[in-house]
Amino acid sequence: MVNKVIYAVYEDPEVLKGAARKLVTSGVKVKDVYSPFPVHGLDPIIGIKRTRLGIASFMFGITGTSLALLGFWYFMIHDWPMNIGGKPNWTLYHNLPAFVPVMFEFTVLCAAHGMAITYLIRNKTLPGMPARNPDPRSTDDKFVMEVRTADNHGHSGEQITSMLRETPVFEINERAY
């Protein structure tokens, strides 16, 4: 049997959400949804876990703080302690207040850029990557639900299509793959 991928095109995010819920309750696995903007509340229906990018950002942030502290200690305390107005840089602890602004900026710098780079890599969105959305209208005004027969051994392609037809679907496209 040829594996098929079925694209159900909807015109409204709420309608699509209802259809996805219906399919999932009857045991069909929805592979993915392509939409022109985030559809809130869809993730738990089609079983998408929360992203851990926030945690990654925190890690990058504390790495930045630590690097900044290490830098201050090396540049200002260890390698060449400056003596400004009779207030020499002898210990990191005593000089810390003057270092807070750069420490903060560097934390933000690392958290933001680290997270942004992780985000681009995880989404596989990098300069020169080809467009991989199945339907060009999905970045304009259509919401496309992708169901693969290979993921759904309990249902045949025809059964899934007829289930989709019962929802207020705009059109259904099938492709062998």
Place this chain on the structure above:
Amino acid sequence: MHSEAALREPLILGHKTYHDITNDIVGPIENKAPRGWYILTTIAGLIACYGIGCIFYLFSKGIGTWGLNKTVDWAWDITNFVWWVGIGHAGTLISAVLLLFRQKWRMAVNRSAEAMTIFAVIMAATFPLIHMGRLWLAYWVFPLPNQFGSLWVNFNSPLLWDVFAISTYFSVSLVFWYIGLIPDFATIRDRLTKPGWKRAYSILSFGWTGNAKAWTRFEEVSLVLAGVATPLVFSVHSVVSMDFATSVVPGWHTTIFPPYFVSGAVFSGFAMVLTLLLVMRKVMHLEAYITVKHVEYMNIVIIVTGSIVGVAYITELFVSWYSGVEYESYAFINRATGPYWWSYWAMMTCNVISPQLFWVKKWRRNLMFTFVMSLVVNTGMWFERFVIIVTSLHRDYVPSSWTMFHPTWVDAGIFVGTIGIFFTLYLLFARYFPVLALNELKSILKVTGESYKADAAKHQHH
């Protein structure tokens, strides 16, 4: 679906569909630019060229071509720097702070405000760089290993804090802006048919797919970036103010500088956003998206921040007397009644009195009045920096050194030139980039769109 009270004014006027939004924003990119665009870009481009010419003249001759002297050794350069950084505050405030507060009206203005921020920060960064005189040594501001022994930059110095603050602010704003642009570039990519253009937007869109997980990550990134950018916005102008506040110059040595500078920055930033958007909504026919209500919201921000600035001016004046420090008192008497009295009163009129006119609802909803006011506010904010910098320096502790500052044509040429460069960049942005955040507008369409709100209201009555 989440619905909104009928009392709230709609943010997208008329009946629009998702496809209409795409058409309205992407249409102008596909079609030939109107003649006005070419005229404006030519004018801005010529001014920009003149400014760049002045910068080259400065490099070839040296800082002596500016009107600086040994008493007033900071003047227009740093005034322009602070002015541009201030203008650069609105974009990230709109996109980050208002995102955290879940303000839906930000979605029509954030994209262009962020673009404005980025261009304004580039203009701001130009001034300290060219003031170095030897631009090719600009990398000395970074703590890099070098051949001069253990010579490091001074992390105790607010000037170095500023290097980190401005460069972090610039790069984080750029990333924030670009991450929001990726899905919209994908919309343009999927719509265009001319192969060359399609290829260009395809590269810009990084192969965006818009699948569910990508959008989940997109929202997480937007939220976290907004979270880290919010304190960043406040830190940048606080650090700029510390360039002055940590010195011992009367008129600069003031603890209220950080909040006073930050509110002034937001004040001038919103004024510049209004200057640009009021023209853009007309030229690009965006009246349905940038409504009078949006303008009113921004004018309210102007009243609030303008009032904070006014309170700060008066507090500063009071404390200079109350402190009993005669140098401090003189600095302020000299500002108001000395040879630069006109700049002080220009600042007071433009920044303290004029924003209060927005208490009148009719005026703050009047577009022509708002446009004039936005220019007045930016003029006032330029004078504020001039007053703080030049009038404090030209007469301080040693009366024998007292002198006046007179700008030269190079000072003026570079300042006007940066305005030209700024507008050139902004016009290019308006021509080739999606000027409104398509994906965000679509996400609020069925909640705050006028026709959808009317339908929902009808539904409730039955």
